Amino acid sequence: MLNARATIISQYAASPTLVQLVEDMDAYVDPAVDFDAFYDYVWNVATAVGWGLDVWGRIVGVGRVVQIPTGDPLFGFTEGAGEPFGQGTFFSGTGGTDNYALSDAAYRTLIYAKALSNICDGSMAAINQIMRNLFPGRGNCYCTDGANMTMTYTFDFALTAVELAVVSQTGVLAKPAGVVASIVT
Numbered sequence: 001m002l003n004a005r006a007t008i009i010s011q012y013a014a015s016p017t018l019v020q021l022v023e024d025m026d027a028y029v030d031p032a033v034d035f036d037a038f039y040d041y042v043w044n045v046a047t048a049v050g051w052g053l054d055v056w057g058r059i060v061g062v063g064r065v066v067q068i069p070t071g072d073p074l075f076g077f078t079e080g081a082g083e084p085f086g087q088g089t090f091f092s093g094t095g096g097t098d099n100y101a102l103s104d105a106a107y108r109t110l111i112y113a114k115a116l117s118n119i120c121d122g123s124m125a126a127i128n129q130i131m132r133n134l135f136p137g138r139g140n141c142y143c144t145d146g147a148n149m150t151m152t153y154t155f156d157f158a159l160t161a162v163e164l165a166v167v168s169q170t171g172v173l174a175k176p177a178g179v180v181a182s183i184v185t
Contacts, residue, residue: 045111053107062114062172064107066165068098100162109134114172122174127153130173134166149178155185 004026005019012018042052057064102110113134120126127143131153135141139157146152153173167173167183175181 060114068161150180
């Protein structure tokens with residue numbers, strides 16, 4: 001254990017008030033508990049929560065928030081059906097989006113997959129493994145090479161709007177430079 005008196009510089013060593021404060025602090029604060037909590041809530045990806053997972057997300061390069069397209073009716077000069085004046089929103093050139101923050105469990109899975117994506121060799125086998133890690137037990141999902149500078153991520157199950165946003169926005173699925181990738185569900 002740390003000797004609390006050794007932390008006091010000689011100038012204040014004779015001060016009974018300061019010595020008592022340092023000794024009380026040593027008795028009441030156990031840094032081992034703080035180190036264990038830091039390890040569990042931040043450093044260990046398997047047990048990290050909240051802010052700790054956000055730190056890991058910044059390390060591997062993936063955010064917790066994805067944008068989900070909304071189905072708001074549009075009003076203005078655009079192709080397709082619109083709503084009459086006073087009932088829809090003005091068309092701004094793109095559809096609206098809602099921000100969706102992933103839960104800790106979903107974000108942890110995304111962090112693991114992005115870390116694997118960061119170190120993988122970009123082969124079909126590696127990309128297929130990342131896809132299986134993202135969607136365990138959901139069904140078949142795989143990547144195919146179109147042999148003409150295209151590749152397809154195929155899912156034999158329906159993706160939710162959040163899952164589609166994760167696959168298309170986060171960069172978790174590796175794609176070689178100059179290759180056009182498409183998603184098929």
